Amino acid sequence: MALSLRPARDKLGVQPGKLFIGGEWIEEANGRFDQIHPATNEVMTSFAEAGEAGVDRAVAAAREAFDKGPWPRLPAQDRKRILQPIIDGIYAAEEELAQLQTLDNGIPYHFSRRSRVSGTAAADIFDHYAGWCDKITGETYPRFSSDSNLHYLSFREPVGVAAAILAFNAPLAMFAIKVGAALASGCTVVVKPSEYANLAVERLARILASSDLPPGVFNFITGGARTGSALATHPGIDKVSFTGSAAVGEQIMNASGRNMKRVSLELGGKSAGIVFPDARSVEGAARTLMGLCSTFLSGQICSTPSRAIVHRSLLAEFVHFAGEQVKTVRFGDPFDSATNAAPIISKRQVARVLGYVDSGKREGATLCFGGDTPGGELAGGNWINPALFVDVRNDMTIAREEIFGPVLSVIPFDAEEEAIAIANDSEYGLAGCIFTTDIARAFRVARAVRSGSVGINGYASSPHSPMGGIRRSGIGREGGWAAIEAFTELKTVVLNLDG
Numbered sequence: 116m117a118l119s120l121r122p123a124r125d126k127l128g129v130q131p132g133k134l135f136i137g138g139e140w141i142e143e144a145n146g147r148f149d150q151i152h153p154a155t156n157e158v159m160t161s162f163a164e165a166g167e168a169g170v171d172r173a174v175a176a177a178r179e180a181f182d183k184g185p186w187p188r189l190p191a192q193d194r195k196r197i198l199q200p201i202i203d204g205i206y207a208a209e210e211e212l213a214q215l216q217t218l219d220n221g222i223p224y225h226f227s228r229r230s231r232v233s234g235t236a237a238a239d240i241f242d243h244y245a246g247w248c249d250k251i252t253g254e255t256y257p258r259f260s261s262d263s264n265l266h267y268l269s270f271r272e273p274v275g276v277a278a279a280i281l282a283f284n285a286p287l288a289m290f291a292i293k294v295g296a297a298l299a300s301g302c303t304v305v306v307k308p309s310e311y312a313n314l315a316v317e318r319l320a321r322i323l324a325s326s327d328l329p330p331g332v333f334n335f336i337t338g339g340a341r342t343g344s345a346l347a348t349h350p351g352i353d354k355v356s357f358t359g360s361a362a363v364g365e366q367i368m369n370a371s372g373r374n375m376k377r378v379s380l381e382l383g384g385k386s387a388g389i390v391f392p393d394a395r396s397v398e399g400a401a402r403t404l405m406g407l408c409s410t411f412l413s414g415q416i417c418s419t420p421s422r423a424i425v426h427r428s429l430l431a432e433f434v435h436f437a438g439e440q441v442k443t444v445r446f447g448d449p450f451d452s453a454t455n456a457a458p459i460i461s462k463r464q465v466a467r468v469l470g471y472v473d474s475g476k477r478e479g480a481t482l483c484f485g486g487d488t489p490g491g492e493l494a495g496g497n498w499i500n501p502a503l504f505v506d507v508r509n510d511m512t513i514a515r516e517e518i519f520g521p522v523l524s525v526i527p528f529d530a531e532e533e534a535i536a537i538a539n540d541s542e543y544g545l546a547g548c549i550f551t552t553d554i555a556r557a558f559r560v561a562r563a564v565r566s567g568s569v570g571i572n573g574y575a576s577s578p579h580s581p582m583g584g585i586r587r588s589g590i591g592r593e594g595g596w597a598a599i600e601a602f603t604e605l606k607t608v609v610l611n612l613d614g
């Protein structure tokens with residue numbers, strides 16, 4: 116029997132989506148678009164394309180709430196007291212949120228429920244940011260000279276109206292990172308999820324809509340590139356917090372110059388996983404790197420090390436265990452506990468990934484396995500068999516461009532400096548990891564790799580530590596205090612005690 120996600124959708128009572136603007140759920144008359152499930156290409160439901168009119172309305176509501184409403188001026192304790200029931204509401208809905216996220220992007224349910232992109236993780240992230248409300252402090256400065264009786268102090272004030280634009284792959288965590296930090300900082304927000312993944316975010320929006328947030332503080336709109344562009348370029352927006360591709364990030368960066376919007380850009384990556392001869396287990400490293408490219412979100416994670424930079428002496432063993440790892444991959448119903456890999460988000464992205472596989476072959480890399488699509492009951496969905504390339508040179512297209520799919524490229528090295536040089540020879544600089552048991556080497560290489568973060572014998576982001584990239588991987592950091600800084604402006608107040 117052909118795979119269908121309709122029973123899961125019907126069980127969850129999924130309805131056509133609405134917009135939440137200025138404290139009201141509204142229908143927008145600008146047209147609608149279908150949200151399609153990537154495992155089957157069935158329509159799950161439809162959402163409103165907010166378009167310019169919807170964006171205008173949402174920004175006006177957020178502007179009014181920021182300029183005239185109480186939220187930016189509330190005492191810290193009051194702000195935190197309003198956020199606390201939202202956190203409780205997210206924890207209470209964690210199961211349903213996980214199911215909706217699986218209906219959004221096809222992430223296997225057991226990952227959606229338990230991993231660091233789960234509903235529980237979203238609540239943890241919100242909880243972390245709510246804790247900042249009463250710790251957003253400025254500084255006082257010592258008297259500078261005896262010529263005057265001027266005293267200087269600084270305050271951190273909310274940056275204003277923030278636009279939060281999300282990618283499709285981890286909507287729950289991404290929402291919490293942006294909206295949690297913006298609200299804790301006293302900003303008002305307009306959030307727009309990816310057109311491919313609206314369901315879980317709409318459920319979160321319902322939790323915020325039923326909270327005591329004043330009208331206009333939180334607004335939820337849906338739509339594709341046109342709506343995203345209208346939001347990112349709107350003159351009423353003070354700050355854009357964007358997660359997505361480098362191509363769109365570049366457009367946002369260019370457009371922001373017009374009114375000097377603040378921008379935080381969390382973009383793509385082409386991170387390196389470096390396997391040294393003194394790694395504790397070559398099998399472990401091979402399974403980790405191939406596993407990240409083939410299970411969970413099937414390589415559709417920004418921080419995935421999609422270049423395995425492997426010491427030449429380990430190549431045969433690495434390829435063997437990468438092959439063994441791929442034998443554990445199971446496609447199918449994402450709600451089935453046996454399924455451990457996600458479909459590719461859209462047919463367009465499938466074509467793009469297959470194009471990269473072709474380019475790898477054309478440019479002289481050797482495809483060990485995968486890179487084709489399965490048939491049978493999976494033929495209706497966007498599945499790609501995980502691919503491993505060897506004989507890859509770092510100047511090949513598959514080593515330079517972000518593929519965002521299940522393709523791992525193995526690049527050999529002989530000396531440590533060569534491994535570092537290959538890792539750093541990239542337009543991107545998001546994450547990466549190192550496999551070694553030599554602590555001195557681990558520290559040396561971690562410091563030498565040019566990226567926003569590096570893992571030593573393992574990697575995972577966390578709500579309380581900074582995450583972000585350099586070069587085309589973006590600007591700014593999310594996580595912990597760095598995110599609060601990004602949603603606040605520093606104001607200096609000068610007090611003349613002789614005045």
Ligand code: NAD
Nearest residue numbers: 281282283308309339340343344359360363381382383417
């Ligand atoms: P995308 O750039 O296609 O879309 C991201 C969002 O931008 C969507 O909401 C989309 O509707 C909107 N958008 C599209 N065109 C726009 C425009 N011109 N102006 C404003 N908004 C616009 O990215 P995607 O396919 O959803 O996500 C995959 C990308 O996101 C990958 O490159 C991945 O590496 C990156 N990503 C980065 C991080 C990180 O933390 N660095 C995390 C997750 C994903």
